[in-house]
Amino acid sequence: xxxxxxxxxxxxxxNIVQKYRKGFTIILKTKTLRxxxxxxxxxxxxxxxxxxxxxxxxxxxxxxxxxxxxxxxxLITRHILSDYSKLQKSIEELTKNDxxxxxxxxxxxxxxxxxxxxxxxxxxxYDDEYGSxxxxxxxxxxxxxxxxxxxxxxxxxxNKNNKxxxxxxxxxxxxxxxxxxxxxxxxxxxxxxxEKFSNYQMQFMxxxxxxxxxxxxxxxxxxxxxxxxxxxxxxxxxIQIVAKTKDNRVIAALCKYNNQKIxxxxxxxxxxxxxxxxxxxxxxxxxxxxxxxTELKAQKSEQLKLFTVKxxxxxII
Numbered sequence: 449x450x451x452x453x454x455x456x457x458x459x460x461x462x463n464i465v466q467k468y469r470k471g472f473t474i475i476l477k478t479k480t481l482r483x484x485x486x487x488x489x490x491x492x493x494x495x496x497x498x499x500x501x502x503x504x505x506x507x508x509x510x511x512x513x514x515x516x517x518x519x520x521x522x523l524i525t526r527h528i529l530s531d532y533s534k535l536q537k538s539i540e541e542l543t544k545n546d547x548x549x550x551x552x553x554x555x556x557x558x559x560x561x562x563x564x565x566x567x568x569x570x571x572x573x574y575d576d577e578y579g580s581x582x583x584x585x586x587x588x589x590x591x592x593x594x595x596x597x598x599x600x601x602x603x604x605x606x607n608k609n610n611k612x613x614x615x616x617x618x619x620x621x622x623x624x625x626x627x628x629x630x631x632x633x634x635x636x637x638x639x640x641x642x643e644k645f646s647n648y649q650m651q652f653m654x655x656x657x658x659x660x661x662x663x664x665x666x667x668x669x670x671x672x673x674x675x676x677x678x679x680x681x682x683x684x685x686x687i688q689i690v691a692k693t694k695d696n697r698v699i700a701a702l703c704k705y706n707n708q709k710i711x712x713x714x715x716x717x718x719x720x721x722x723x724x725x726x727x728x729x730x731x732x733x734x735x736x737x738x739x740x741x742t743e744l745k746a747q748k749s750e751q752l753k754l755f756t757v758k759x760x761x762x763x764i765i
Contacts, residue, residue, distance in 0.1 A: 481659050482660075482663045482763060484509060484616065485504055485660060486763065489764045490764065492507075492513060492514055492515075496758070498757050501657055501660065503520060505617050506523075506618065507527070508618055508656070525638065530636075532634055536630075543587070549583070552570050552581055553627070554627055557614070557620050557622075557623035558628075561593065562610070563578070563608045563609070563610055563611070564609065566581070585612070590613060590614055590615060594611075595680055595681075596678060596679055596691075598727060599726060605682050609680075609682050617656055624648075625648075626641070650705065650706055657705040657757070658689065658703045658705075660760050661701060661735040662676060663763055664760055664763060665689060665733060667763065668762075669693065672695075673691050673694075676699075685721060685725055687721065687727060698727060699732075700727060701733040701735065702732075702733075703735040704736050704737065704738075706738065707738050709738050709739050709741050709744075710740050710744060711741040711743070712741065715732070715752075718732070730751065731750070732751065733753040734752070735756070
Protein backbone atom coordinates (compact mmCIF):
# COMPACT_ATOMS: atom_id res chain seq x y z
CA UNK A 449 0.00 0.00 0.00
CA UNK A 450 1.27 3.44 -0.93
CA UNK A 451 1.72 6.05 1.74
CA UNK A 452 3.87 9.17 1.72
CA UNK A 453 4.79 11.65 4.38
CA UNK A 454 2.58 14.70 4.37
CA UNK A 455 4.46 17.57 2.77
CA UNK A 456 4.56 21.11 3.98
CA UNK A 457 2.99 23.42 1.42
CA UNK A 458 2.67 26.56 3.48
CA UNK A 459 3.37 29.82 1.73
CA UNK A 460 3.22 33.55 2.34
CA UNK A 461 0.18 35.55 1.33
CA UNK A 462 2.12 36.89 -1.65
CA ASN A 463 3.15 33.44 -2.80
CA ILE A 464 0.07 32.19 -4.62
CA VAL A 465 1.49 29.23 -6.48
CA GLN A 466 3.84 26.31 -6.10
CA LYS A 467 6.28 26.33 -9.03
CA TYR A 468 7.53 23.31 -10.86
CA ARG A 469 9.24 23.28 -14.28
CA LYS A 470 10.15 26.61 -15.79
CA GLY A 471 7.24 28.07 -17.71
CA PHE A 472 4.60 25.93 -16.04
CA THR A 473 3.04 26.47 -12.65
CA ILE A 474 0.31 24.46 -11.01
CA ILE A 475 -1.86 26.32 -8.52
CA LEU A 476 -2.33 24.10 -5.52
CA LYS A 477 -4.70 24.26 -2.58
CA THR A 478 -3.07 27.44 -1.35
CA LYS A 479 -5.91 29.17 -3.20
CA THR A 480 -9.59 28.27 -3.30
CA LEU A 481 -11.42 27.63 -6.55
CA ARG A 482 -12.98 31.08 -6.23
CA UNK A 483 -9.56 32.68 -5.90
CA UNK A 484 -8.20 30.66 -8.82
CA UNK A 485 -11.14 31.85 -10.95
CA UNK A 486 -10.48 35.45 -10.01
CA UNK A 487 -6.80 35.08 -10.90
CA UNK A 488 -7.67 33.46 -14.22
CA UNK A 489 -10.18 36.15 -15.20
CA UNK A 490 -7.97 39.07 -14.17
CA UNK A 491 -4.99 37.59 -16.01
CA UNK A 492 -6.78 36.57 -19.21
CA UNK A 493 -9.74 38.97 -19.39
CA UNK A 494 -12.33 36.72 -21.09
CA UNK A 495 -14.99 38.62 -23.04
CA UNK A 496 -17.90 37.08 -21.11
CA UNK A 497 -18.67 34.58 -18.37
CA UNK A 498 -19.41 31.69 -20.71
CA UNK A 499 -15.94 32.07 -22.18
CA UNK A 500 -14.53 32.37 -18.68
CA UNK A 501 -16.13 29.10 -17.53
CA UNK A 502 -15.17 27.21 -20.70
CA UNK A 503 -11.53 28.26 -20.63
CA UNK A 504 -11.13 28.06 -16.85
CA UNK A 505 -12.36 24.46 -16.92
CA UNK A 506 -9.26 23.65 -18.97
CA UNK A 507 -6.59 26.15 -17.91
CA UNK A 508 -7.57 26.92 -14.32
CA UNK A 509 -4.45 26.07 -12.32
CA UNK A 510 -1.83 26.76 -14.99
CA UNK A 511 0.19 29.92 -14.44
CA UNK A 512 0.14 30.93 -18.08
CA UNK A 513 -1.53 33.70 -20.03
CA UNK A 514 -3.90 32.53 -22.74
CA UNK A 515 -5.56 34.56 -25.48
CA UNK A 516 -9.23 33.91 -24.77
CA UNK A 517 -10.18 35.52 -28.11
CA UNK A 518 -8.76 32.41 -29.80
CA UNK A 519 -10.75 29.14 -30.13
CA UNK A 520 -10.38 26.84 -27.13
CA UNK A 521 -9.09 24.00 -29.29
CA UNK A 522 -6.33 26.20 -30.69
CA LEU A 523 -5.18 27.13 -27.18
CA ILE A 524 -5.31 23.54 -25.95
CA THR A 525 -3.07 22.52 -28.86
CA ARG A 526 -0.66 25.41 -28.33
CA HIS A 527 -0.33 25.40 -24.54
CA ILE A 528 -1.00 21.79 -23.57
CA LEU A 529 -0.80 19.19 -26.33
CA SER A 530 2.21 20.66 -28.13
CA ASP A 531 3.97 21.08 -24.79
CA TYR A 532 2.95 17.66 -23.54
CA SER A 533 6.48 16.56 -22.60
CA LYS A 534 7.21 19.60 -20.44
CA LEU A 535 3.84 19.46 -18.72
CA GLN A 536 4.14 15.72 -18.20
CA LYS A 537 7.39 16.27 -16.28
CA SER A 538 5.62 18.78 -14.04
CA ILE A 539 2.78 16.32 -13.45
CA GLU A 540 5.30 13.58 -12.62
CA GLU A 541 6.83 15.81 -9.95
CA LEU A 542 3.39 16.48 -8.48
CA THR A 543 2.43 12.81 -8.43
CA LYS A 544 5.84 11.31 -7.64
CA ASN A 545 5.43 9.61 -11.05
CA ASP A 546 3.42 6.92 -9.30
CA UNK A 547 1.33 4.68 -11.55
CA UNK A 548 -1.24 3.93 -8.85
CA UNK A 549 -1.73 7.64 -8.24
CA UNK A 550 -2.24 8.23 -11.97
CA UNK A 551 -4.87 5.49 -12.18
CA UNK A 552 -6.78 6.91 -9.22
CA UNK A 553 -6.63 10.47 -10.55
CA UNK A 554 -7.96 9.32 -13.91
CA UNK A 555 -10.69 7.38 -12.09
CA UNK A 556 -11.76 10.54 -10.27
CA UNK A 557 -11.58 12.69 -13.42
CA UNK A 558 -13.68 10.29 -15.51
CA UNK A 559 -16.26 9.43 -12.86
CA UNK A 560 -18.54 11.12 -10.35
CA UNK A 561 -15.79 11.37 -7.73
CA UNK A 562 -17.25 8.70 -5.45
CA UNK A 563 -14.60 6.47 -3.93
CA UNK A 564 -16.37 3.31 -5.11
CA UNK A 565 -16.61 4.62 -8.69
CA UNK A 566 -13.00 5.74 -8.64
CA UNK A 567 -11.69 2.31 -7.68
CA UNK A 568 -13.90 0.62 -10.25
CA UNK A 569 -12.65 2.87 -13.05
CA UNK A 570 -9.05 2.53 -11.87
CA UNK A 571 -9.41 -1.27 -11.68
CA UNK A 572 -7.93 -1.24 -8.17
CA UNK A 573 -8.99 -2.77 -4.86
CA TYR A 574 -10.33 -0.39 -2.22
CA ASP A 575 -8.79 -2.34 0.67
CA ASP A 576 -5.36 -2.32 -0.97
CA GLU A 577 -5.14 1.25 -2.21
CA TYR A 578 -7.43 3.54 -0.19
CA GLY A 579 -4.29 4.85 1.47
CA SER A 580 -3.13 6.06 -1.94
CA UNK A 581 -6.16 8.35 -2.13
CA UNK A 582 -5.17 9.78 1.22
CA UNK A 583 -1.64 10.27 -0.12
CA UNK A 584 -3.04 12.31 -3.00
CA UNK A 585 -5.03 14.37 -0.51
CA UNK A 586 -1.84 14.97 1.48
CA UNK A 587 -0.18 16.11 -1.75
CA UNK A 588 -3.00 18.67 -2.19
CA UNK A 589 -4.02 17.28 -5.58
CA UNK A 590 -7.50 16.24 -4.42
CA UNK A 591 -9.69 16.92 -1.42
CA UNK A 592 -12.34 14.92 0.39
CA UNK A 593 -15.98 15.87 -0.09
CA UNK A 594 -18.74 14.54 2.15
CA UNK A 595 -22.49 15.22 1.91
CA UNK A 596 -23.37 18.48 3.63
CA UNK A 597 -25.23 17.91 6.91
CA UNK A 598 -28.74 19.28 6.42
CA UNK A 599 -31.08 16.82 8.09
CA UNK A 600 -31.54 16.56 11.87
CA UNK A 601 -30.96 12.82 11.64
CA UNK A 602 -28.56 12.18 8.79
CA UNK A 603 -26.88 8.81 8.41
CA UNK A 604 -23.20 8.40 7.58
CA UNK A 605 -22.92 7.03 4.04
CA UNK A 606 -19.44 5.53 4.62
CA ASN A 607 -16.04 6.09 3.03
CA LYS A 608 -16.87 4.28 -0.20
CA ASN A 609 -19.69 6.73 -0.96
CA ASN A 610 -17.72 9.86 -0.11
CA LYS A 611 -16.15 11.81 -2.95
CA UNK A 612 -12.78 13.26 -3.82
CA UNK A 613 -12.53 16.28 -6.11
CA UNK A 614 -9.55 17.96 -7.75
CA UNK A 615 -8.08 21.09 -6.21
CA UNK A 616 -7.45 22.62 -9.65
CA UNK A 617 -9.45 22.54 -12.87
CA UNK A 618 -6.39 21.86 -15.03
CA UNK A 619 -5.43 18.67 -13.22
CA UNK A 620 -8.95 17.33 -13.70
CA UNK A 621 -8.75 18.16 -17.42
CA UNK A 622 -5.34 16.51 -17.70
CA UNK A 623 -6.39 13.24 -16.11
CA UNK A 624 -9.71 13.14 -17.97
CA UNK A 625 -8.47 13.80 -21.49
CA UNK A 626 -4.69 13.95 -21.73
CA UNK A 627 -3.23 11.26 -19.51
CA UNK A 628 -5.51 8.44 -20.81
CA UNK A 629 -4.53 9.29 -24.43
CA UNK A 630 -0.84 9.94 -23.85
CA UNK A 631 0.38 7.48 -26.48
CA UNK A 632 -1.08 9.44 -29.39
CA UNK A 633 -0.50 12.88 -27.85
CA UNK A 634 3.18 12.17 -27.16
CA UNK A 635 3.55 11.42 -30.90
CA UNK A 636 1.74 14.64 -31.87
CA UNK A 637 -1.37 12.74 -32.93
CA UNK A 638 -4.23 14.74 -31.44
CA UNK A 639 -7.19 13.32 -33.37
CA UNK A 640 -8.37 10.94 -30.66
CA UNK A 641 -8.06 13.67 -28.03
CA UNK A 642 -10.24 16.13 -29.93
CA GLU A 643 -12.82 13.47 -30.74
CA LYS A 644 -13.17 12.60 -27.06
CA PHE A 645 -13.08 16.21 -25.89
CA SER A 646 -15.74 17.21 -28.43
CA ASN A 647 -18.03 14.41 -27.26
CA TYR A 648 -17.71 15.16 -23.53
CA GLN A 649 -16.83 18.87 -23.36
CA MET A 650 -20.21 20.17 -22.15
CA GLN A 651 -20.64 17.33 -19.66
CA PHE A 652 -17.09 17.89 -18.41
CA MET A 653 -17.73 21.57 -17.76
CA UNK A 654 -20.83 20.89 -15.66
CA UNK A 655 -18.81 20.41 -12.48
CA UNK A 656 -16.84 23.66 -12.79
CA UNK A 657 -20.09 25.54 -13.46
CA UNK A 658 -21.67 23.91 -10.42
CA UNK A 659 -18.69 24.78 -8.20
CA UNK A 660 -18.75 28.41 -9.33
CA UNK A 661 -22.52 28.58 -8.79
CA UNK A 662 -21.97 27.42 -5.22
CA UNK A 663 -19.54 30.31 -4.74
CA UNK A 664 -22.16 32.65 -6.16
CA UNK A 665 -24.77 31.46 -3.65
CA UNK A 666 -22.30 32.11 -0.81
CA UNK A 667 -21.91 35.66 -2.11
CA UNK A 668 -25.60 36.25 -2.80
CA UNK A 669 -26.74 35.23 0.69
CA UNK A 670 -23.53 36.44 2.35
CA UNK A 671 -23.62 36.00 6.14
CA UNK A 672 -26.98 34.18 6.08
CA UNK A 673 -25.44 30.83 5.09
CA UNK A 674 -24.68 28.40 7.94
CA UNK A 675 -23.62 25.38 5.84
CA UNK A 676 -23.44 24.72 2.10
CA UNK A 677 -22.31 21.85 -0.10
CA UNK A 678 -23.50 18.88 -2.14
CA UNK A 679 -25.99 16.31 -0.89
CA UNK A 680 -26.26 12.68 -1.98
CA UNK A 681 -27.09 9.24 -0.65
CA UNK A 682 -25.79 5.71 -1.21
CA UNK A 683 -27.63 5.44 -4.54
CA UNK A 684 -27.30 7.75 -7.53
CA UNK A 685 -29.66 10.43 -6.17
CA UNK A 686 -27.99 13.80 -5.64
CA ILE A 687 -28.69 17.50 -5.19
CA GLN A 688 -25.94 19.62 -6.68
CA ILE A 689 -26.06 22.39 -4.07
CA VAL A 690 -27.87 22.51 -0.73
CA ALA A 691 -27.49 25.14 1.95
CA LYS A 692 -29.04 25.94 5.31
CA THR A 693 -29.29 29.49 6.57
CA LYS A 694 -28.81 30.63 10.14
CA ASP A 695 -32.60 30.88 10.50
CA ASN A 696 -32.88 27.25 9.25
CA ARG A 697 -34.24 27.92 5.78
CA VAL A 698 -33.12 25.31 3.25
CA ILE A 699 -31.84 26.39 -0.16
CA ALA A 700 -31.56 23.84 -2.97
CA ALA A 701 -29.94 24.64 -6.31
CA LEU A 702 -29.91 23.05 -9.75
CA CYS A 703 -27.21 23.94 -12.30
CA LYS A 704 -27.52 23.19 -16.02
CA TYR A 705 -24.61 23.93 -18.33
CA ASN A 706 -26.00 22.95 -21.71
CA ASN A 707 -27.62 24.60 -24.72
CA GLN A 708 -31.23 24.02 -23.65
CA LYS A 709 -33.40 26.39 -21.68
CA ILE A 710 -34.59 25.10 -18.31
CA UNK A 711 -38.34 24.42 -18.34
CA UNK A 712 -40.99 23.99 -15.66
CA UNK A 713 -40.86 20.21 -16.14
CA UNK A 714 -37.19 20.17 -15.05
CA UNK A 715 -37.97 22.34 -12.03
CA UNK A 716 -40.73 19.94 -10.94
CA UNK A 717 -38.44 16.95 -11.43
CA UNK A 718 -35.77 18.65 -9.31
CA UNK A 719 -38.24 19.31 -6.49
CA UNK A 720 -39.30 15.65 -6.64
CA UNK A 721 -35.64 14.61 -6.29
CA UNK A 722 -35.29 16.85 -3.24
CA UNK A 723 -38.35 15.29 -1.63
CA UNK A 724 -37.08 11.77 -2.31
CA UNK A 725 -33.97 12.71 -0.33
CA UNK A 726 -36.10 14.19 2.48
CA UNK A 727 -35.01 17.72 1.57
CA UNK A 728 -37.81 20.28 1.68
CA UNK A 729 -36.41 23.48 0.15
CA UNK A 730 -37.74 26.84 1.25
CA UNK A 731 -35.89 28.46 -1.64
CA UNK A 732 -35.05 26.91 -5.01
CA UNK A 733 -32.21 28.47 -6.99
CA UNK A 734 -31.65 27.66 -10.66
CA UNK A 735 -28.56 28.38 -12.75
CA UNK A 736 -28.74 28.01 -16.51
CA UNK A 737 -26.21 28.48 -19.27
CA UNK A 738 -28.93 29.17 -21.82
CA UNK A 739 -31.78 30.77 -19.88
CA UNK A 740 -35.34 29.71 -19.12
CA UNK A 741 -38.65 29.06 -20.82
CA THR A 742 -41.19 31.88 -20.76
CA GLU A 743 -43.44 29.80 -18.49
CA LEU A 744 -40.67 29.28 -15.95
CA LYS A 745 -39.55 32.92 -15.98
CA ALA A 746 -43.10 33.90 -15.03
CA GLN A 747 -42.72 31.89 -11.81
CA LYS A 748 -39.68 33.82 -10.59
CA SER A 749 -40.11 34.91 -6.95
CA GLU A 750 -38.37 35.13 -3.59
CA GLN A 751 -38.83 31.36 -3.35
CA LEU A 752 -37.60 30.70 -6.90
CA LYS A 753 -34.40 32.47 -7.93
CA LEU A 754 -33.27 32.32 -11.57
CA PHE A 755 -29.68 33.04 -12.56
CA THR A 756 -27.60 32.52 -15.70
CA VAL A 757 -23.91 32.09 -16.44
CA LYS A 758 -23.72 35.88 -16.78
CA UNK A 759 -24.51 36.17 -13.05
CA UNK A 760 -21.09 34.70 -12.22
CA UNK A 761 -19.48 38.02 -13.12
CA UNK A 762 -20.22 39.02 -9.52
CA UNK A 763 -17.44 36.63 -8.44
CA ILE A 764 -14.74 38.78 -10.02
CA ILE A 765 -16.03 42.29 -9.38
